[in-house]
Amino acid sequence: MAGRLVAIMGPSGAGKDTLIAYARATCDPARVLFAHRYITRLAGSGGENHVALSVAEFAARHKAGLFALSWESHGLSYGLGSELDLWLAGGFTVVANVARAAWGDAAQRYPGLIGVLVTAAPAVLAKRLAARGREDEAAIAERLAREVALPADPAIHSLDNSGEISIAGEALRRLIAGAG
Numbered sequence: 001m002a003g004r005l006v007a008i009m010g011p012s013g014a015g016k017d018t019l020i021a022y023a024r025a026t027c028d029p030a031r032v033l034f035a036h037r038y039i040t041r042l043a044g045s046g047g048e049n050h051v052a053l054s055v056a057e058f059a060a061r062h063k064a065g066l067f068a069l070s071w072e073s074h075g076l077s078y079g080l081g082s083e084l085d086l087w088l089a090g091g092f093t094v095v096a097n098v099a100r101a102a103w104g105d106a107a108q109r110y111p112g113l114i115g116v117l118v119t120a121a122p123a124v125l126a127k128r129l130a131a132r133g134r135e136d137e138a139a140i141a142e143r144l145a146r147e148v149a150l151p152a153d154p155a156i157h158s159l160d161n162s163g164e165i166s167i168a169g170e171a172l173r174r175l176i177a178g179a180g
Contacts, residue, residue, distance in 0.1 A: 010118035022169035
């Protein structure tokens with residue numbers, strides 16, 4: 001494939017969607033595309049602009065081979081559509097929000113994959129999770145306690161998003177620009 005996939009990963013509340021929105025506003029749209037995720041979560045439920053699917057719709061699309069990557073997390077199904085492969089074949093850099101647990105599958109499928117592990121201080125994560133209003137305190141505590149180990153891999157870049165969005169946003173923009 002001529003293009004390159006940039007996988008944005010990290011814990012809930014790290015600001016992945018905010019950083020992706022920053023990058024979308026600052027990257028060259030003729031060279032960089034941003035993949036929507038297909039999720040079995042209601043539309044308008046906060047956070048990213050995703051394609052909402054019922055469990056049955058997701059299963060049917062999965063069975064039909066319409067996802068380039070898919071995974072389960074927090075009781076929901078997530079997928080990146082097969083358009084991802086078309087975009088990469090067209091030479092585009094493609095940015096996508098990918099679960100840390102899906103890194104291994106993504107790395108096998110997409111040579112040259114770049115990972116960006118977005119992190120934030122625990123207090124910042126807790127504050128952001130509470131502010132988005134999707135979960136109660138127990139669910140937030142569960143998310144904060146969840147750890148997903150990633151392998152030591154030089155293709156994974158760590159990005160602290162505890163401070164001003166412009167700092168981490170510009171760092172992400174530079175990583176994306178270097179991928180193309």
